Amino acid sequence: MNFDDSVSFLLAKVSIAHRNLLQKAVSGAGLHSGQVFVMFELWKADGQRQIDLADKLNLAPPTVNKILGGLLEGDFVTRAKYEDDARSTRIFLTEKGKEVRVRLEEQWAELEAETVEGLTDTETLMLRQLLAKLLGQ
Amino acid sequence: MNFDDSVSFLLAKVSIAHRNLLQKAVSGAGLHSGQVFVMFELWKADGQRQIDLADKLNLAPPTVNKILGGLLEGDFVTRAKYEDDARSTRIFLTEKGKEVRVRLEEQWAELEAETVEGLTDTETLMLRQLLAKLLGQ
DNA sequence: GATAATTTATTAGCTGGCTAATTTTAGTAT
């Protein structure tokens, strides 16, 4: 049996390389790799609870909590009480958090180009569809 | 622009989910997710230096160093001096390290099945080729 | 209404990835 040829092996290797690219891409905007995905969700819908973010991002609640700590520190988001449930807080984008979106979109486009460098358009499309299918979409 | 449809976004999401699967798959063998890849390399060639492992696995030297700490702790590998260069050490598999291979191969097959669940054989083959291409192979 | 079970956020602590800086050794140039 050959580990090297398995999808699992290749996926693990690719994902490490890609995370390094991602980190480089977003650092200019003052963000870290994990924070980006939380920002994506907040740009879609501001004021969500932590549990909502965790559910949508498929991350464990403590992971989201830790990431939010960094985003609060960096003044990208703020916390507010959730009016219907004292257990929860709502997370809102700051002005800075809204403004960084433009820059991140540019960087994201560059990242995407680097990621699929060497693939044809057809291959890129195919890869996207296969990954989406793996996610159960 | 839609982040959710990018290969970068999908790849990041898939890789997190896959790492959770991987962790579950190898924990029964007493290993952690990152340690597995070092073991792969040692099964291919025993007695390598840390820098060799880092190069082949595309990992930073401190990462390999940390992972080896766990493998030494778990008695999967041992260290020996490198006879030609006092800066280096050679990493050797213990008996336990050699024996765990059988079990890991079984678990790996299961992991692989879970990973590509929902894909046809053709799609799996396609995915494997695309990932290999992303790795520059 | 009292009690039990669930949910949300959080804390603590682990592995795994990284960069930067340090130490030791080897190699190279003068």
Next chain:
DNA sequence: ATACTAAAATTAGCCAGCTAATAAATTATC
């Protein structure tokens, strides 16, 4: 031989993921 440079391992410290355990609030049950 000396001095400089490069390479290997390590340490420290960061972020990102996880599980387990805890506290507070809500909900369900009786």
